[in-house]
Amino acid sequence: xxxxxxxxxxxxxxxxxxxxxxxxxxxxxxxxxxxxxxxxxxxxxxxxxxxxxxxxxxxxxxxxxxxxxxxxxxxxxxxxxxxxxxxxxxxxxxxxxxxxxxxxxxxxxxxxxxxxxxxxxxxxxxxxxxxxxxxxxxxxxxxxxxxxxxxxxxxxxxxxxxxxxxxxxxxxxxxxxxxxxxxxxxxxxxxxxxxxxxxxxxxxxxxxxxxxxxxxxxxxxxxxxxxxxxxxxxxxxxxxxxxxxxxxxxxxxxxxxxxxxxxxxxxxxxxxxxxxxxxxxxxxxxxxxxxxxxxxxxxxxxxxxxxxxxxxxxxxxxxxxxxxxxxxxxxxxxxxxxxxxxxxxxxxxxxxxxxxxxxxxxxxxxxxxxxxxxxxxxxxx
Amino acid sequence: xxxxxxxxxxxxxxxxxxxxxxxxxxxxxxxxxxxxxxxxxxxxxxxxxxxxxxxxxxxxxxxxxxxxxxxxxxxxxxxxxxxxxxxxxxxxxxxxxxxxxxxxxxxxxxxxxxxxxxxxxxxxxxxxxxxxxxxxxxxxxxxxxxxxxxxxxxxxxxxxxxxxxxxxxxxxxxxxxxxxxxxxxxxxxxxxxxxxxx
Numbered sequence: 001x002x003x004x005x006x007x008x009x010x011x012x013x014x015x016x017x018x019x020x021x022x023x024x025x026x027x028x029x030x031x032x033x034x035x036x037x038x039x040x041x042x043x044x045x046x047x048x049x050x051x052x053x054x055x056x057x058x059x060x061x062x063x064x065x066x067x068x069x070x071x072x073x074x075x076x077x078x079x080x081x082x083x084x085x086x087x088x089x090x091x092x093x094x095x096x097x098x099x100x101x102x103x104x105x106x107x108x109x110x111x112x113x114x115x116x117x118x119x120x121x122x123x124x125x126x127x128x129x130x131x132x133x134x135x136x137x138x139x140x141x142x143x144x145x146x147x148x149x150x151x152x153x154x155x156x157x158x159x160x161x162x163x164x165x166x167x168x169x170x171x172x173x174x175x176x177x178x179x180x181x182x183x184x185x186x187x188x189x190x191x192x193x194x195x196x197x198x199x200x201x202x203x204x205x206x207x208x209x210x211x212x213x214x215x216x217x218x219x220x221x222x223x224x225x226x227x228x229x230x231x232x233x234x235x236x237x238x239x240x241x242x243x244x245x246x247x248x249x250x251x252x253x254x255x256x257x258x259x260x261x262x263x264x265x266x267x268x269x270x271x272x273x274x275x276x277x278x279x280x281x282x283x284x285x286x287x288x289x290x291x292x293x294x295x296x297x298x299x300x301x302x303x304x305x306x307x308x309x310x311x312x313x314x315x316x317x318x319x320x321x322x323x324x325x326x327x328x329x330x331x332x333x334x335x336x337x338x339x340x341x342x343x344x345x346x347x348x349x350x351x352x353x354x355x356x357x358x359x360x361x362x363x364x365x366x367x368x369x370x371x372x373x374x375x376x377x378x379x380x381x
Numbered sequence: 382x383x384x385x386x387x388x389x390x391x392x393x394x395x396x397x398x399x400x401x402x403x404x405x406x407x408x409x410x411x412x413x414x415x416x417x418x419x420x421x422x423x424x425x426x427x428x429x430x431x432x433x434x435x436x437x438x439x440x441x442x443x444x445x446x447x448x449x450x451x452x453x454x455x456x457x458x459x460x461x462x463x464x465x466x467x468x469x470x471x472x473x474x475x476x477x478x479x480x481x482x483x484x485x486x487x488x489x490x491x492x493x494x495x496x497x498x499x500x501x502x503x504x505x506x507x508x509x510x511x512x513x514x515x516x517x518x519x520x521x522x523x524x525x526x527x528x529x530x531x532x533x534x535x536x537x538x539x540x541x542x543x544x545x546x547x548x549x550x551x552x553x554x555x556x557x558x559x560x561x562x563x564x565x566x567x568x569x570x571x572x573x574x575x576x577x578x579x
Contacts, residue, residue, distance in 0.1 A: 011413035011423070181452055182409060182425035184416045294450035370451055 004052040005190035012185040014178040015040035017149040021156030026195050028054035029079040031068030036120045037176040038110040041082040062090035073103045076223025082108035096135035097234045102167035106159045110179040113364030123176025124364025125338035131171050132316050140261035143171040143316040145286035149183045161196040167218050177288035209239040217260035270313035279308025281381050284347050285336040286312040293336045296373035305377050323350035333357040338364045391445035392529050395457040397467030400438045403516035408440025410538045415444045418534020424452035437466040462488045498526050514554035521558025
């Protein structure tokens with residue numbers, strides 16, 4: 001039996017590194033349904049979870065897969081699922097249930113080209129807006145985008161920590177290229193890995209209000225069966241978790257769901273700057289396209305073009321204030337992504353006309369070569 | 382090792398053949414050897430499709446000392462072909478002056494005017510009793526000829542990457558390919574010095 005944290009140096013795919021990151025974060029339940037190119041996450045973790053006392057269930061479809069994850073999390077177990085394309089669409093309704101019931105869980109989307117069945121074996125980044133708005137109603141969500149197998153290992157830990165801290169589903173919006181890319185992955189000593197668990201309740205079990213927020217806007221969470229009075233519903237509810245069909249209850253609940261994220265943006269948002277200090281053109285990118293962009297920045301600099309990269313690590317919430325600040329001093333933005341303009345719209349919105357925003361987009365199935373970025377830099381600036 | 386391990390030099394390598402030959406495994410072993418054994422940077426991207434089994438298949442490996450930003454091969458420095466379809470598809474992309482390695486029974490290097498290296502890896506694997514060893518023989522040959530990874534790192538990565546119980550057989554296959562490559566290099570050296578002497 002191997003331990004949960006497989007300390008060592010590996011040549012590993014992104015999908016496998018994601019599964020190992022989940023185990024290191026304390027994930028002990030995976031409910032899934034296989035789908036290319038996310039299957040390797042389920043395949044790998046199905047072998048590993050029994051080694052660490054966890055549970056793997058292959059459900060009948062993706063709707064049930066995320067339902068099982070929400071249920072396991074309500075029972076107090078850190079839980080996750082992984083899917084792609086059509087599976088992500090099927091999970092949208094229950095993603096809303098997890099948001100409304102403030103149930104921590106991690107959902108990995110190894111993006112492939114769509115719409116519909118699309119290109120099952122070839123990657124894209126076309127689900128970025130679906131990640132933000134795919135479930136009905138208004139909400140805030142956290143989504144991360146890793147750019148390497150090493151990063152997906154750490155981001156999966158981070159995803160669990162954020163999810164447990166804020167009682168919100170966290171999406172890992174990776175892509176087929178990163179999922180199937182093999183690279184060096186160093187798994188550190190277990191003692192150096194920081195994990196966070198949901199705030200646990202104190203006080204009388206019969207006077208517990210499961211949705212009464214603590215100081216950071218997040219309510220402590222009791223596990224089902226622990227003895228605390230709990231009630232979990234997708235209906236609009238009050239602090240007790242009971243359905244209340246009033247405007248006031250809707251306003252109160254929405255303020256809690258949205259406020260806990262909006263009031264903690266500084267803690268949640270992560271970006272990385274590459275050669276940005278003296279840049280007058282900002283490339284904005286994430287996931288596999290950030291790899292293209294890193295190479296493009298170096299090649300542009302060699303040609304005397306002062307480009308830098310703002311790499312989105314958190315894609316949602318979007319780093320609005322960073323773009324606004326940059327817009328005051330730079331010549332413009334160039335978003336590089338494997339869709340026909342999604343995060344580009346956010347950049348454009350936040351630049352608000354202070355600096356022009358352009359797009360190097362592609363509908364997916366392949367990666368964007370650095371030359372296309374260089375060409376766009378020359379064309380627009 | 383005849384050629385020095387090309388430290389400092391970025392190398393882009395494509396392994397190609399048909400699905401089922403272990404092309405991706407060969408690429409994975411190569412990347413592992415570079416990262417774990419030689420402590421360098423490496424990336425592996427595998428061409429992946431529903432049609433892979435029996436169809437054209439490839440593994441793209443980059444080895445470098447610096448961080449590899451863009452992990453896709455643009456112009457291979459080394460092209461290893463274990464099928465005609467793979468050769469036909471990739472030969473046009475190879476860098477000028479790049480190194481071509483082929484399985485001599487499976488690939489006709491049509492239109493190649495320059496130098497290349499060939500080995501009957503599939504035939505040698507059959508002689509060892511297992512056609513499945515052809516990729517490992519080719520990897521040994523590749524290691525000897527290109528020096529892209531060190532022989533020890535590559536052999537170690539082979540042993541650690543194959544199913545339990547087959548380690549010895551695979552190490553033997555690797556050594557056979559490696560020896561074949563060293564003999565080819567030696568023959569060339571002799572020929573070159575003979576020419577120089579004449």
